[in-house]
Amino acid sequence: AQKITQTQPGMFVQEKEAVTLDCTYDTSDPSYGLFWYKQPSSGEMIFLIYQGSYDQQNATEGRYSLNFQKARKSANLVISASQLGDSAMYFCAMREGGDGQNFVFGPGTRLSVLP
Amino acid sequence: NAGVTQTPKFQVLKTGQSMTLQCAQDMNHEYMSWYRQDPGMGLRLIHYSVGAGITDQGEVPNGYNVSRSTTEDFPLRLLSAAPSQTSVYFCASTPPGGGGQPQHFGDGTRLSIL
Secondary structure, eight states: OOSEEOOOSEEEEETTSOEEEOOEEOOOOSSEEEEEEEEOTTOOOEEEEEEETTOSSOOEETTEEEEEETTTTEEEEEEOSOOGGGOEEEEEEEEESSSOOOEEEOOOEEEEEEO | OOOEEEEOSEEEEOTTOOEEEEEEESSOOSEEEEEEEOTTSOEEEEEEEEETTEEEEOSSOTTEEEOOSSSSBOOEEESSOOGGGOEEEEEEEEOSSOTTOOOEEOOOEEEEEO
């Protein structure tokens, strides 16, 4: 079974609008971490934001925030005030266990920001 | 600070050839991993290492070998290249401690097998 599901292969958003990229996960481990990475067309992987399973508040990093709904096992990425430079692939990933080395990635969502 | 360095950036091989993808990190990270990225499938873990002398298999290990003789280096060997191994390969390192420590990725190696 897929451990990380990203149901939106592609998304479009108008510049300056907000956009939500969906991520659902599956784990029976009570301790886990959720990560979002951005991959622009140049190919590098850029870490954006992290949410721990025990964190009480949703994570925020600048224009990025994570809408963490633990009971629904979802960790959606919200990008506010989209910019043209936000056009990229976005990957949701999960790390199981307190110190596990196994990161599992979703298939990604391609975001296109329209001028 | 160079971070994670992968070489080469591009490589074309013929079926049956062998080669080694190099990965080096200068952050003294204990954990290192190799992934392959194929369209529509995200990143899949090939092999990983939790420290020098210790390696383990990931989700898609067949056709690949690794070794970890030093903390800094984690080479990935293709024993007999096959067209199915055409992919983009990423090496990543992580400091120990778990929690919110993200993986640091190299820039990737784009490998084509003819």
